[in-house]
Structure formats: C-alpha cells, structure tokens
Amino acid sequence: MRRIAVTAAGTAVSVLLLLAAKPHHTVAVATPGASSGQAAVGGGSATGVRSVTGGTVQTQWGPVQLKVTLDGSKITAIAVLQQPDGTPRDAEINAQALPVLTREALAAQSAQIDAVSGATYxxxxxxxxxxxxLDAAK
Structure with a gap:
C-alpha cells in the first residue's frame, strides 16, 4: 500500500512540473533539401564567400525564404527568394518590411533581430x- 502512495505522489509531482514548464515558441521551418541547402561559391568550408539557402517558412500569408551570402562568418548580403504575395497589401507590407529586416540582420550579423511592426508574420x-x-552554414 505504501508503494502505491509513493508512486501516486511521484506521478502527481511529475505532472505538475510538466504543466508548470513554459512552452517554447518556434517557427516551423522546412529543412532545405541537400541539393539546395548549401551552394558553395568559394568552397564548402566556413571560410571564403559562399551562399546558403534557408528553409522555406510557411506563414499565415505565404512562404518566406532567404538566400544568405557569407564571407567567412560575416553576412554580406541577403536575398529574398520567396515572400507572401497573394494580395496588393502583401506587396505593400513587404516593400516596407523586408528592407528593414535586411538592414537589421546585416547590422546584427545574426537572426537576433526585432520584428517589424505591422509585418509580424x-x-x-x-x-x-x-x-x-545560418545553421546550415556552420
């Protein structure tokens, strides 16, 4: 009888700890295929100039995909391959948001940038x- 009580108490504590844990908010990213994942311009190493295609991220309004050019580990250029374009409003939002996001990413040299207000998705x-x-480039 004592084993049952200890087991029940342990299970209850475990469930409470799981429920108290904060969930991680992630963005679903489709992993690029091996042929399109890393197209090396100057070689496949972490040095030299190379371009890496990021995964296509499906947003509520359409897909977003980037191609990043790196010189060593420095981001030198970012090209938008896909963007939401279903409506004229999408084009208007992206015309304002994408250049801002690119400037911020180039300045930060990482994906740790702020979202653009009005273009959250x-x-x-x-x-x-x-x-x-950037993960594929490592």
Missing part, C-alpha cells in the same frame, strides 16, 4: 529562414 518567416540558413 513576414518578420517571423524572415527570422526563421535566416536562422535556418
């Missing part, structure tokens, strides 16, 4: 695809 997709490309 595009920002999340941009950051997710950028992080995917």
């Amino acid at each position: 595009t920002s999340q997709g941009y950051i997710g695809s950028l992080q995917s490309a």
Whole structure:
C-alpha cells in the first residue's frame, strides 16, 4: 500500500512540473533539401564567400525564404527568394518590411533581430529562414 502512495505522489509531482514548464515558441521551418541547402561559391568550408539557402517558412500569408551570402562568418548580403504575395497589401507590407529586416540582420550579423511592426508574420518567416540558413552554414 505504501508503494502505491509513493508512486501516486511521484506521478502527481511529475505532472505538475510538466504543466508548470513554459512552452517554447518556434517557427516551423522546412529543412532545405541537400541539393539546395548549401551552394558553395568559394568552397564548402566556413571560410571564403559562399551562399546558403534557408528553409522555406510557411506563414499565415505565404512562404518566406532567404538566400544568405557569407564571407567567412560575416553576412554580406541577403536575398529574398520567396515572400507572401497573394494580395496588393502583401506587396505593400513587404516593400516596407523586408528592407528593414535586411538592414537589421546585416547590422546584427545574426537572426537576433526585432520584428517589424505591422509585418509580424513576414518578420517571423524572415527570422526563421535566416536562422535556418545560418545553421546550415556552420
């Protein structure tokens, strides 16, 4: 009888700890295929100039995908390969948000950038695809 009580108490504590844990908020990123994941311009190493295509991130308004050019570990350019474009409003939002996101990413040299107000979904997709490309470049 004592074993049952100890087991029940242990189970209850475990469930409470799991429920108290804060969930991680992640962006779903489709991993790029092996052929499109890392296209080396100057070689496949961490040195030299190379381009890496990030995963396509599906947002509520459409896909976002980036191609990042690196010189060694320095981000030198970011090209938007896919962006939400279903409506004229999408084009208007992206025309304002994407250059800001690119400037911030180049300045920060990472995906640790702020979202653009009014373009939350595009920002999340941009950051997710950028992080995917940087992870593939390692």
